[in-house]
Amino acid sequence: MADDPEPDFEVPMGLFQDMEDLKAQVAALSAQVKTLTAGGGEGAGEAFADDDTEVGEEAEEPEAEDGWQFPPFILLLDSPQYDDELRGLIEWVEGVLVPGYLAEPSSDARWCPNWFEHPVAVARLHACWLAWQELTDPATCGYTGPSVWHRDHLDPCLRELRPSNGPFAGCTKGEHQIDHRMPGIVPSAWRREEA
Template identity: 70%
Template structure:
């Protein structure tokens, strides 16, 4: 005899959301099938409906499905990698990033620069720093919203995003390695040739 399922086993919360989504889709499909059956019945009885004409119920169901499709499509829009943006999109994204770095990161997380913990006040002129800080900022936006990450999001952000990013940026071999309190230098981190993957192809 097969083992009986243990009623005490916990069910992942996401599974309930999947079930509710399936129920909604099933209801929409049931509505569409009912509308098509009604249209076929009307045609069989010599009704006024034309073969290609949709009933009100079918139209409403189609509109609902289209609306759900639009919502899903909007939900899957992701921000592009900042270094692949062209002006003015790059300038707008960088402006927002500067506000976050200078308003949140610098006063909250950056102590006085030292030989072991470097920082450049012109960090936005270092492409590597821009890329890493932008990635940390995107993660911060997602992981500080309890609706999308629960209550552990900030802890995950510190562990997986902020701490590694700051270690890389402030290390002696990082992008600020040639910068001191009295000197700003960016040439030491720029390659002589830009990889083709970082350039835009001709349209």
């Protein structure tokens, strides 16, 4: 059997590249395990910022604009950041959402042209817009991103904003009310009875 020639087959070049990638990933994971078990200052549940770090390299912190690492909750912003974020949101709502997804308003599907004066609408639409930015970007969303955005973000957002008892309930074609949902007097059931 020692005289048997080796089988003649070619190994695809991609297989070698895959093996090298796997080796680099194993080395990076080994370095992360060593750092975590040695008490390198990282919390037990914290992930490294960059999964592609080589052995011996330190993970770089993602650079944040204006001190935010991730997009902020719009209602927590002060001017001028709030104004800038709202301006971008208005462009998206009026340029993409309204013409593409909102049919004519009706009693069952409300819409207020002054939606930006309703804090609940601003908060929900901003969250929907942030998800849209991520899930329609080919670099981050993959093939299913748009479907996920429709199912998980757009549909629930519209279900909450457009019903007859939603934030636009007091708004009709001739009338606009933003604080119609705020009770003026606390119902008696909520008051504590003095004995």
